[in-house]
Amino acid sequence: MAQLRRWSPFAEMEAFRREVDRLIREIFGGETRAAPRAWSPAVDVYETPTHLTIQAEIPGVSRQDLQIDVSEDRVIIRGKRESQPIEDKTYHILERTYGQFERAVSLSAPVDADRAEATYKDGVLTINLPKKEVRKARRIAVQVQE
Numbered sequence: 001m002a003q004l005r006r007w008s009p010f011a012e013m014e015a016f017r018r019e020v021d022r023l024i025r026e027i028f029g030g031e032t033r034a035a036p037r038a039w040s041p042a043v044d045v046y047e048t049p050t051h052l053t054i055q056a057e058i059p060g061v062s063r064q065d066l067q068i069d070v071s072e073d074r075v076i077i078r079g080k081r082e083s084q085p086i087e088d089k090t091y092h093i094l095e096r097t098y099g100q101f102e103r104a105v106s107l108s109a110p111v112d113a114d115r116a117e118a119t120y121k122d123g124v125l126t127i128n129l130p131k132k133e134v135r136k137a138r139r140i141a142v143q144v145q146e
Contacts, residue, residue: 039097041077041125043104051130054105059123060096066120068127070113075127077103 041056058066060081067078083098107118118127 010138034143039099040103041101043103043105047108050131052107052109052111052131054127054129057123058125063120064105066125070111070116070129072113072132073106073107075105075129077125090115121133
């Protein structure tokens with residue numbers, strides 16, 4: 001019985017790119033330079049009874065190159081990681097990505113943007129977002145007018 005496999009167009013495109021790179025190396029010799037890739041930091045988002053927390057991996061990004069926009073239901077992290085030019089060197093592998101990035105995270109609960117805090121340590125950005133207090137429904141009495 002044949003098994004069904006989930007089709008992954010991106011995996012097929014990457015395999016095609018690798019095959020074209022291999023053919024170019026065979027025909028012309030030497031190493032091809034990979035096309036620049038957009039990058040987006042990996043994030044973890046977790047919730048406690050009082051806070052939402054976002055942790056983003058952004059090693060090599062300086063604090064001056066970071067911008068964080070917080071609204072009640074979304075956080076947008078923007079920044080850039082600069083490459084360090086090395087003269088008179090030949091790269092054999094160049095896998096790290098450089099340049100600008102933007103990562104938007106939709107939040108599962110409304111937060112108080114005015115009390116949000118961010119810290120950056122060892123390449124990990126941590127954003128603590130206090131949840132907004134949920135106002136409880138209140139019952140009102142109906143008054144009869146005569």
